[in-house]
């Protein structure tokens with residue numbers, strides 16, 4: 001009775017639709033919690049997250065869109081390539097908002113908070129700062145010594161938890177790229193602040209002393225203060241001129257001579273740490289994990305990278321131009337990103353009613369653009385759970401299938417940077433080191449993110 005009442009509560013306005021439009025199939029679940037228990041069952045208890053979608057396909061048909069109630073809101077899930085493409089096509093700009101609930105943590109000018117023309121404007125600056133060929137080319141010079149140093153220290157330890165090491169290394173790397181910060185005490189302080197900020201996103205937004213959210217707001221202020229002081233130093237011309245993303249954002253001028261304000265730079269620098277750090281660290285851990293589990297792939301990767309080093313006459317550092325000849329490495333990266341499914345969904349709120357294939361997506365409901373299931377669907381990838389870089393030899397999957405970096409207006413602006421990091425990382429790893437998992441059947445944890453359950457504990461040694 002309770003489930004029927006809940007169903008009626010959300011669906012009755014659409015039961016007798018005069019224009020033949022109906023809600024997508026599905027169920028609104030129990031009052032208040034909706035279908036959260038089923039979600040948790042798949043993601044936490046059975047560790048089969050895609051069953052959440054397969055079950056709905058089996059029960060309601062393969063419509064690619066379903067209604068549900070999750071995380072406290074009535075929600076439309078889109079999961080077919082066609083539906084995901086439709087919602088991130090031209091319709092996205094005036095029908096969807098990211099609906100991020102925490103302006104105090106992200107800042108009102110952050111790229112993920114702003115919409116419409118303002119988003120377009122900020123995004124142009126961010127793309128220019130982190131994605132331009134000059135800035136990517138520079139990362140080859142600045143990042144590789146850090147990678148080499150980190151791997152040397154991993155080998156000295158002998159036994160490592162890859163997730164922890166990748167976490168620390170990626171944080172240093174992102175701070176070096178964004179701000180040219182290298183001092184260990186400063187990085188440790190920033191990482192502590194960052195972790196406090198992150199906890200705020202998972203907490204109730206109650207800004208009272210003693211709450212995690214209150215602490216996170218304080219962390220955002222502390223992080224902003226560090227960045228602001230660096231910006232002031234640069235404006236006062238203290239120290240040498242730095243070539244990093246912060247300087248790019250500070251110097252960027254658009255065609256009408258317009259620059260980003262101080263607040264816009266601050267909010268977006270904080271956002272770049274948030275967006276670029278954990279996702280990359282996690283992808284690095286997965287790369288180490290899969291390569292340890294598939295030694296024949298690692299061997300082929302090694303051969304390609306060794307050949308590249310030999311062609312360079314033994315020169316140790318990779319260049320942006322070398323990447324063009326790293327054909328197998330590129331396939332390994334695509335395969336790691338596909339199977340690791342680091343970003344499972346994109347969250348949006350519907351700003352107006354949207355029609356799709358005779359279904360109505362009501363204004364005010366949440367939209368969950370479900371990316372992960374297409375990446376492991378046997379209709380698009382043969383033996384989808386097998387780690388097989390050779391699958392990328394054939395034609396590319398159809399549009400809307402492989403969206404590891406999202407899609408549409410908010411397609412990840414750091415995708416090229418992240419991929420280049422992986423090229424550099426794999427080059428130095430596979431040429432100089434070998435590693436062996438302590439627990440080959442460690443399994444996966446899916447909440448809050450898809451991670452190797454034991455953090456990929458391994459023996460790591462120099463070859």
Ligand code: HEM
Nearest residue numbers: 111112275276279280283342343346405406410412414418
């Ligand atoms: C393997 C690593 C990465 C993955 C899997 C990834 C994935 C994604 C995805 C799926 C989105 C879309 C989110 C949405 O639309 O709701 C996104 C957005 C974003 N990513 Fe990444 N990302 C990665 C690395 C990076 C890096 C290294 C940076 C920056 C240095 C970055 C910066 C951003 C930003 C700023 C956005 C927001 C774009 C906007 O709202 O217009 N990402 N990322």
